[in-house]
Amino acid sequence: MEESTPEKPETPVIVHVNKAKNVLKKLQSEMKDIAPDGLDDEDIINLRKKLVYECEKTFVDSEWRQKMYPLLWINAFYNTIFVYRGAWKLNQGLKQSEKEGYKTFVKKAKSYLLRLSKTYPDLSYSVFNSIGDIHRYSSEILKDSEELKYAIKYYGYAVKENLENGHPFNQLGLLLKANSTWKSVIMFLRAGISAEPYSKAVENLNLIKSEYFEKLHEISMEYMLEMFNPFSRILLDGSKKKWIEHLKAELEEDKPNYRMILESFAVIVLGSLNAMVNDRGNDDRQRYLITAIAEDFKLLFKEFGDILRNSPVEDRIKKRFREARARRKAKNAEDSDDDEEDDEEYKLFSDEEKEESEEEDEESDSVEINSSLDPVLPLLSLLIEWYHFIDFYLISKRPSVALRMTLQTMSQLIIDTTNKYIDHLQLPPSTTSSTKVIWLLKTPGMSLPESFYHQLIPILLKSAETWNSFPIYFERYYKPLGKNHDLSTMREMARLQLEHSTTDDTTTFLPTYYLLEADVIRTRLYVVKALVADKANLLISKSTMRKFDKLKSKDQDARTAVRYLEEKTKSGEIKLLIEDFDRSLEASEAFLSSLENLENVSLLILSNGNQALQKYPDSVIAKEGVDKFFTRYSAMKRRK
Structure with a gap:
């Protein structure tokens, strides 16, 4: 027995x-x-x-x-x-x-x-x-x-x-539906394009009735909802044409309603991204929507620029005066104590948008700060966010020549427009995440002061160096990545963005397994997500998890990474190594020794930075900086 x-x-x-x-x-x-x-x-x-x-x-x-x-x-x-x-x-x-x-x-x-x-x-x-x-x-x-x-x-x-979860955006949409219907639409659309989208966001969106909207809002809703229907270029062209006609009519008014224009356009932009996510397999829909939205952006930048250039000189002088006051007020607010600053910050989460008006000496009228907002600033912020989403969305695809030319035009528009405001932007970018949160909740944010956008735009452009289509970097002015001859690593990264014709092993090598170091997961979580989506064999060590346990209480990026790791290790999409070693090389060797057969097996350690691919002597283990790796990885995906 x-x-x-x-x-x-x-x-x-x-x-x-x-x-x-x-x-x-x-x-x-x-x-x-x-x-x-x-x-x-x-x-x-x-x-x-x-x-x-x-x-x-x-x-x-x-x-x-x-x-x-x-x-x-x-x-x-x-x-x-x-x-x-x-x-x-x-x-x-x-x-x-x-x-x-x-x-x-x-x-x-x-x-x-x-x-x-x-x-x-x-x-x-x-x-x-x-x-x-x-x-x-x-x-x-x-x-x-x-x-x-x-x-x-x-x-x-x-x-x-947690900026990546769509649930709270959906809850905000439900709350605002009765009294702030247009904000509710924005929140449902944000819930649908989060990294962890809320599954019923679009369903909730369809429950909103548009008959009580202003005409331009109503037309933009029709255009946006048509994007979700079975793809028809003819029907979409008709909806787009109708929207453009009403848009131009509003722009021709003596005092165009910028708030209504940008609110309408924000819904169209966010709606197009939702439609692409909901129908990933339809390349025709994706190409159409990217091209159509790019055309709309170019039209609005031109129209806004023409209106501002043609405004009376006196109005422009007054506008600059109000901008200077707004900057002084923002500077004074920054000097206040932390508690007061925190309370003020979250007033922006409330449904009521109360902005204090300033009295001008010897002037009969008082002007609220938001009345002087340059509409190009929220439009530029929306463009950067749209481009970032499209760039990440196209990682595993190979865009056509026409689509790449469209994206190149849009990246140049971002550079040229941003550089016009370079003297006002707060550089280096702020480290606080509150500014981006306020933007997500207040899009297009026409009630916010210009000083807010001077903080926001550099924050949104932080990710520009990681863009796969046409990366951008900052050295006094924003420029296409790789054109500064003093930055050889950036130049090399830009070169690798091009279609590769070489068959060199350092370009085409993809391993059987990836070992992820802690900094890679914390600062380049989008790379990890792309590899998970590609069903790659990903490994993390126990020492990496210990590092996150120490960091997560004080680091937002670490908390986001921990939540993602817990979910993916539980589902088996990322494997937690049994062996406990502090060094990545030792952990890799221990893992390989546990395998029965090493034939055709290779392992790549992904570390932080732009380090070139290095293979260890007499070993199937290699090491590479995550930025260098992801650049060539994305290019290889486009060639397939």
């Missing part, structure tokens, strides 16, 4: 996981068909406390923390709110005692969740979404507009914590 293998003793975390699940079953049983007045039952209160306690005990393990938080939120908080919400719907309101009980509960819930996010910063994104949900439900149940503002605020915090 064979000896039975003794069972492995449960770790303390697993013990608490199982206890939490047992408590959960009892709590769910007690909560079944309960009314609000039954929530004060001592058994329910004690079971909820036990569930919170057991979940907290599992949070010491970062992996279990991400798994157990949803269980904690739904069963300890959301289900109780759901009981109140159900009674509110059934009875068309709550009794006064029920209303007071609800207020007390959500106040305690919010306080607890905020403390939790401070203890475990990697839960901040989930916590802010939960608090946003609490205030969203409260705005319905309590009929309180302040609750709506708080909901918008906390969903804004969630966006700041």
